[in-house]
Amino acid sequence: MFSPVIESFWQSQFLAETTVFDSERLSVHINPALEEARRLVLLERAGGKLMVALKPAVAQQIGLLPQAGDLTPESVRLMLDEAGIALHGADHVFHFSDDSLAALLSEPQAAHIRALSAADEKEFAEFQSQASEQDLDDAWVELDHWAVFGAFDAKCKLMCAASMYPWDGAQIADIGVLTLPAFRGQGQAWRVVRAICRHAAQAGYQTQYRCQLDNAASIALARTAGLSLYGNWDVIAQDAEI
Template identity: 50%
Template sequence: MFSPVFTDLWLSPYAQGEILHSDGAFVLTVNPDLDEDTPVMVLETLDGKVSVALTPEMAAAAGLKPGEDLNEESFRRHLGQAGIALHGADYLFTFLGEERDALLREATGDGIRQLTAQDAEVFAAFEASASEQDRDSAYVELDHWLVYGAFEDGRLVCAASMYPWNDSTVADLGVLTLPTARGKGHARRVVRAICRHAAGQGYESQYRCQLDNHASTALAKSAGLTLFAKWDAVFVEPEDSED
């Protein structure tokens, strides 16, 4: 069973506000309390149900009105006609209860440890060995809430970092492995080590990856994570504050 904390975090935005449409397959809710950085969110759960939450401003911009006969296709058509683009769906993975319990009983393997600010030089060399595209997609940072790494012959070859998601006790995870060190199990061991540490601190682990990132999906499954849903959103970059 998925944890109540994780389930509530992901399902609650679609149950708050004014419901414009609801049936067995599609729910659309206008939620004024959505984060301004994600004013439109779409969640597809494993049962195939699609839930949408969007701000009143976005609902107005898309021409969505109460009483309209809606489904997923017509909703997406409204967005397209209004020039509102979704980012592209992510898979959402987390640990089921029994897998999380097994994780807590596991020992951290040799060559894997937590990284701190004292590892700045080692981490900089690691980043310099990775491509810009890999760094951007992984979003692994030494100043995140929790960071772990795997070493091979004294060199950092894989790192994972976590940060609390939306100020909750769900921690979002990113992982990056150097190309020359892939296929050796480093990422799986690092993911399990950092998730075990997070679980010991009372956090639920969250792993996201794009639907077409087959290597990342395979890593999630090999690390013992279970698919929860597919999630898409409109992302709005925050404006720089004026001095």
């Protein structure tokens, strides 16, 4: 069971005056209030139901009307394909369940993990210099984010870091994590993730952990850190034309 904050945030995208279709497998909502960059949103819940929200212009382009008749997840995806509407590419979205969050809050923090600040700029710059450009882009861990935590070795070298920033104005903090290659496989990442997530929870924020569907290592990290899959989230591609 997930926090009401999480449920309310995700469900808010699918609250609309016009519900085109609703069944056990699929719900489709026309929502004029969606941001232009997210004028088409899909959320496939871990239980299997696909939820779709789209602005009227997108609904019109694919021929989706309030009288659309019987629909399935497969038929809606086919309509998008036939209309030439590309998607950004789905992410797994993980959150802590209520029970997992309670366990997180009750555990002590490892002594070699702590919050980072501007005073750690030199150590953080050295840390980033040893990571590949691809790893830096994928993780997006920055010292000036809302919260930053790191794990240090016996020589005070930064081995792993995670940072968070508030997501879409909600009480949800999106997380990125990066471990230097030399320190992978030691369990540093999941310990740092739990430390920063505990900090976020104590500040009133729910953690959001996102990764691509084919990123097996990141999926394993999320589960080891105690997070549970909420669903798969996708939006319209940035360069899609409507």
